[in-house]
Amino acid sequence: xxxxxxxxxxxxxxxxxxxxxxxxxxxxxxxxxxxxxxxxxxxxxxxxxxxxxxxxxxxxxxxxxxxxxxxxxxxxxxxxxxxxxxxxxxxxxxxxxxxxxxxxxxxxxxxxxxxxxxxxxxxxxxxxxxxxxxxxxxxxxxxxxxxxxxxxxxxxxxxxxxxxxxxxxxxxxxxxxxxxxxxxxxxxxxxxxxxxxxxxxxxxxxxxxxxxxxxxxxxxxxxxxxxxxxxx
Amino acid sequence: xxxxxxxxxxxxxxxxxxxxxxxxxxxxxxxxxxxxxxxxxxxxxxxxxxxxxxxxxxxxxxxxxxxxxxxxxxxxxxxxxxxxxxxxxxxxxxxxxxxxxxxxxxxxxxxxxxxxxxxxxxxxxxxxxxxxxxxxxxxxxxxxxxxxxxxxxxxxxxxxxxxxxxxxxxxxxxxxxxxxxxxxxxxxxxxxxxxxxxxxxxxxxxxxxxxxxxxxxxxxxxxxxxxxxxxx
DNA sequence: TCGACTTTGTGCATTGCTTCACAAAAGCAC
DNA sequence: GTGCTTTTGTGAAGCAATGCACAAAGTCGA
Numbered sequence: 001x002x003x004x005x006x007x008x009x010x011x012x013x014x015x016x017x018x019x020x021x022x023x024x025x026x027x028x029x030x031x032x033x034x035x036x037x038x039x040x041x042x043x044x045x046x047x048x049x050x051x052x053x054x055x056x057x058x059x060x061x062x063x064x065x066x067x068x069x070x071x072x073x074x075x076x077x078x079x080x081x082x083x084x085x086x087x088x089x090x091x092x093x094x095x096x097x098x099x100x101x102x103x104x105x106x107x108x109x110x111x112x113x114x115x116x117x118x119x120x121x122x123x124x125x126x127x128x129x130x131x132x133x134x135x136x137x138x139x140x141x142x143x144x145x146x147x148x149x150x151x152x153x154x155x156x157x158x159x160x161x162x163x164x165x166x167x168x169x170x171x172x173x174x175x176x177x178x179x180x181x182x183x184x185x186x187x188x189x190x191x192x193x194x195x196x197x198x199x200x201x202x203x204x205x206x207x208x209x210x211x212x213x214x215x216x217x218x219x220x221x222x223x224x225x226x227x228x229x230x231x232x
Numbered sequence: 233x234x235x236x237x238x239x240x241x242x243x244x245x246x247x248x249x250x251x252x253x254x255x256x257x258x259x260x261x262x263x264x265x266x267x268x269x270x271x272x273x274x275x276x277x278x279x280x281x282x283x284x285x286x287x288x289x290x291x292x293x294x295x296x297x298x299x300x301x302x303x304x305x306x307x308x309x310x311x312x313x314x315x316x317x318x319x320x321x322x323x324x325x326x327x328x329x330x331x332x333x334x335x336x337x338x339x340x341x342x343x344x345x346x347x348x349x350x351x352x353x354x355x356x357x358x359x360x361x362x363x364x365x366x367x368x369x370x371x372x373x374x375x376x377x378x379x380x381x382x383x384x385x386x387x388x389x390x391x392x393x394x395x396x397x398x399x400x401x402x403x404x405x406x407x408x409x410x411x412x413x414x415x416x417x418x419x420x421x422x423x424x425x426x427x428x429x430x431x432x433x434x435x436x437x438x439x440x441x442x443x444x445x446x447x448x449x450x451x452x453x454x455x456x457x458x459x460x461x462x463x464x
Numbered sequence: 465t466c467g468a469c470t471t472t473g474t475g476c477a478t479t480g481c482t483t484c485a486c487a488a489a490a491g492c493a494c
Numbered sequence: 495g496t497g498c499t500t501t502t503g504t505g506a507a508g509c510a511a512t513g514c515a516c517a518a519a520g521t522c523g524a
Binding site for chain 2: 469470471472474
């Protein structure tokens with residue numbers, strides 16, 4: 001039977017909550033493997049590394065799936081979060097750019113495990129085309145649109161050099177893709193309605209360096225002068 | 233001459249701002265290469281993909297480095313942001329776990345370019361130890377503490393399997409490291425004062441899947457029933 | 465020197481997220 | 495049933511980030 005839930009879920013779930021749901025899911029899967037049947041918000045929050053009030057508010061956005069005095073049924077909650085995240089269906093993913101990073105991604109087990117199926121590996125370099133990686137044969141980027149269309153690819157991972165990223169992005173969005181995971185260190189321009197998530201190793205290191213410097217200096221930096229000899 | 237800046241910088245810079253500074257830096261470096269001498273907040277914001285008011289507020293946290301009616305001096309702003317982020321000094325980075333991902337990271341050019349020097353590659357697998365990657369010889373994880381101490385490593389990148397990550401984390405924090413970039417899909421427990429940043433490919437894909445599903449369904453999902461045969 | 469124009473820096477209202485604190489709901493023992 | 499314990503779900507307060515809108519500060523041409 002198909003029925004509408006009246007409260008919640010109509011107004012979208014807050015982004016901050018969506019970003020944490022996979023964390024809860026991972027913690028829950030660990031518990032399920034260890035045979036835990038129910039879990040309190042306190043324990044689950046601990047495992048996920050968040051505050052328990054936040055956890056409860058996050059889950060309340062999905063619906064009222066807990067039992068007061070008891071906690072949450074692990075299996076049921078796994079199902080509900082999976083469904084909300086869209087993991088009960090299969091997603092075909094194409095990886096463009098099969099350098100070191102692209103290979104690492106193709107071989108990364110975490111993809112296949114949760115409804116993400118690598119449906120294509122593409123590269124512009126003829127020396128790489130034809131290689132077999134993680135059970136797939138690398139295809140030439142000329143085939144990009146055809147691969148997307150024929151295999152129902154809805155998520156594209158860009159692992160190309162920075163210079164090629166925007167062009168790849170243009171082509172895949174033109175082919176109808178609306179979800180992109182970008183590893184290239186550039187800000188991609190995309191049409192409205194296209195989601196881009198960015199993973200940028202260099203930025204993460206720079207943020208760490210900032211905090212590390214703060215810790216080392218015990219406070220703000222003292223020197224404000226422009227170094228000698230540098231023209232302002 | 234060493235002098236104290238009175239306003240700003242005393243109260244820490246907002247996290248949201250720190251996370252965007254590397255973005256501005258990258259855009260500015262591009263402009264510097266193209267020979268641009270000054271840039272307005274409007275143009276820089278466009279290049280970095282943010283709102284110009286936000287950009288100005290972000291930069292105002294560092295100090296008052298613009299010129300009204302003109303804009304910002306590109307070189308000077310590059311220097312100021314670099315200094316604030318701690319990129320004017322060298323950071324020794326060790327990468328633990330030399331699988332596909334570790335190799336990709338070791339070969340990633342973006343590290344060396346901005347003050348991050350790879351000072352060690354370590355792995356637990358004897359078959360990998362001794363390999364030469366990106367000019368470095370892989371060492372055994374037994375040497376972890378000694379490498380950290382002797383080479384002044386202050387940032388550790390964990391690219392091990394999930395099962396090994398917490399143990400590596402414990403050892404490096406015990407050895408005095410307070411900045412960790414974690415690629416393993418686990419929530420690391422660390423002592424107070426240690427910063428952990430997490431990069432989790434699987435989580436990024438799940439967030440994309442959530443939005444993709446929303447787009448496809450044109451709204452919330454309709455079925456709320458627990459599927460037949462599954463015991464709740 | 466003056467006035468027109470440009471662009472920064474920021475006060476303020478708004479929005480969104482987090483955290484607290486507690487009433488309501490459920491189980492359990494007797 | 496009744497009362498005690500546990501734990502959820504949420505109103506409300508507090509905090510942080512965003513974006514608007516404009517005064518202040520500078521440039522430039524005449």
